[in-house]
Amino acid sequence: MGRFVGLTLLFLILISVSVTAQSFSPWDVSHNDINTEIRPGEQASVQLTITNNQDDPDTFRLFIDTLSFSVQSQTPSDYFTGMNVQAKDIKTAVLYFKPLGILEPAVYQIPVLIKAVKQGTSKTEFIYLRVRSNSPDIRDYFAAVDRFLTIPAEADPRQPIPIEINLKNRNPKNISTLQIYLSSNVANKYIETDLKPLESKIVTTELVIDPLTPPQNDSLQLKLVVDNQTVNPIIKEKFSILAYSDVVVEKKGEQKSFLTKSEQYVLTNKGNVKRRYTYELKTSVIDSVFTSSSPNSYTISKNNANYLAWDIDLGPNETVTVSTTTSYLPVFVIILIIIAGVIVYFIFRSPIVISKEASILTTREGGIAKMKVLIHVKNRTGKTFDKVVIVDSIPNLVELDKEEEVGTIRPTRVFQNPKEATTVKWEIGSLEKFEERLITYKIRSKLTILGGINLPVAQVHYTTKNGKENIVKSNRLDVSL
Structure with missing residues (x-):
């Protein structure tokens, strides 16, 4: 029985000590309402009291959270820098609350946060201000x-x-x-x-x-x-x-035909501002030559590659289509024309060609005295032609030199006309395929030729297998010193 009474007394002592420890506080805060019911244009006032139970002085900072009132203190430093309270002392501060603008009639709860600077603790004290209406018919507790x-x-x-x-x-x-x-x-x-x-x-x-x-x-x-x-x-x-601009490029389509390729690219400004965008399309040097585009492009080189480039102005959400066409068809047509031209040339060209050359052998008294004429005839086909006759004309200023051997082939006939040129004819019969004949003869001037002389064209007459007679003419010669 005595042991139970002892334990009970010990339990009561412990409870008493705990309650005493809990009731002690380093500092306390309270407030008294001075004027907390106001009408529009009036100012409310509250007295705030802080009790410092510590053994050292401390500073208590005030933080008031309200968007509806402006706050001041009777002593400005109490609100702006803090209330300095000595050890084991009590200090009061009067706070003034003035409405910001016109407030609805209501009760406003204003939390005042007090922080002890040295002690490092804080407490919140709630202040209630009542704003009444000037009109008696408007009831209180409007929304605030x-x-x-x-x-x-x-x-x-x-x-x-x-x-x-x-x-x-x-x-x-x-x-x-x-x-x-x-x-x-x-x-x-x-x-x-x-x-x-x-x-x-x-x-x-x-x-x-x-x-x-x-x-x-x-x-x-x-x-x-x-x-x-x-x-x-x-x-x-x-x-x-914010401003932004993202250009999206989409390949819309591609068409291919014989030696031609067409492509379309759609550029869209997915932005809210205008932008100049440089679009580049990789190409080769050859392709760029044969590529046309809309709008017009220019060529750039970078990183060892060639590109077609366009500088395009794009407004917000604006779309521009770039079209390119690469076509080798003109080149193909040109090649066909060249091939056709060569074929036509070989088909319609003269199968026998004749050329004429002359060289001065001697001169006299500063003029031409004697010349050597060379006629070259060639069959440039694989066909044989019959009845081949070569005819040449000699101007009256000169005459055929008969004292010497005329050339590889002697003339068949020589026609002399005092009023016109002398005509020399060689009948060589047939001209085999790819055969060449060279005829030379000499002429001498009757008088000394000063300046130069013009030698007429030589002609070759031949007959085709169809019996058609054709004539081919040589070049005309101007011989001078």
């Missing part, structure tokens, strides 16, 4: 909502824009329907939510805008409506739309 709008400073129009709205109900009133209107130059959105009395809530949403929205500076407006009444003030947050 603090709000904070967050939007990225720069928004990519290709991506949804994240929006965050921090809401805080400053009133014991339950807001069953809170209408949120978001509006800007580029997008608008409507949201509905609710707020319980004195509740804090974060509403997140996204704004989806046209990806082609041009770059610009804008501001997002946040308006709250409760019971068809706008909750003032309406707040705005600035942001800007």
Whole structure:
């Protein structure tokens, strides 16, 4: 029995010590309402008391979270730099709260965060201010909502824009329907939510805008409506739309025909700003010569390769089609023409050719005295021709030199005409395939020829297998010193 009583006394002592330790606090805070019910244009005041139970002095910083009131203290340093409280001492500060703009009649909860600098702890003291209406028919507890709008400073129009709205109900009133209107130059959105009395809530949403929205500076407006009444003030947050430009190239089609290839490429500016884009298409030196394009291209070389290039201006979402046609058909036609020309030439050319040359043998008194004439006849086909006759004319200024051997073949006949040139004829019979004949003779001048002399063309007459007689003429000669 005595042992049980001892244990009971020990348990009670431990509880007493624990309660005493828990009740001790290094510092305490409290407040007294001086004037917490105001009307529009008036200023509320509250006395804040801090008790320092520590053995050392400390500084207590005040942080007041409100978007509806401006805050000042009777002693400015108490609010802006902190309240300096000596050890085992008590200090008071009078705080003034002035409405920012016109506030709806309501009860506003204002949290005051107090931080002990040296001790490193903090406490929150809640102050309630009541704003009454000047109109007796307007009841109290209208909606009073603090709000904070967050939007990225720069928004990519290709991506949804994240929006965050921090809401805080400053009133014991339950807001069953809170209408949120978001509006800007580029997008608008409507949201509905609710707020319980004195509740804090974060509403997140996204704004989806046209990806082609041009770059610009804008501001997002946040308006709250409760019971068809706008909750003032309406707040705005600035942001800007980013500029971007992505050019997409798509091969639309390819057509091939004989020695010709056509291709089409579609370039699209998937952006919200105008852009000059250089499109390059790999090619070869030969292909570039035979390639035409629309629009016109130019050729560049880089990295040991050749490219066709276009400088194209593309507006937002604008599309341009680049067409190329590589055709070797003109080359093929030219080759065909050349081949046809060669064939026609060999078909219609004279099978026998004749050429005439002359050289001066002697001169007299500064003029030409004697010349040697050479006539070259050639059968350039694989056919034999009969009745081949060579005819040449000698001007009256000169005469045939009969004292010497005329040439490889003696003339068959010589016709002399005092008024016209002397005609010399050689009848050589047949001319075998690919056979050549060389006829030479000499002429001498009757008088000294000063300057030069013109020798007429020589002719070769031959008969085809069909019995048709053809004539081929040689070149004309101008002989001079």
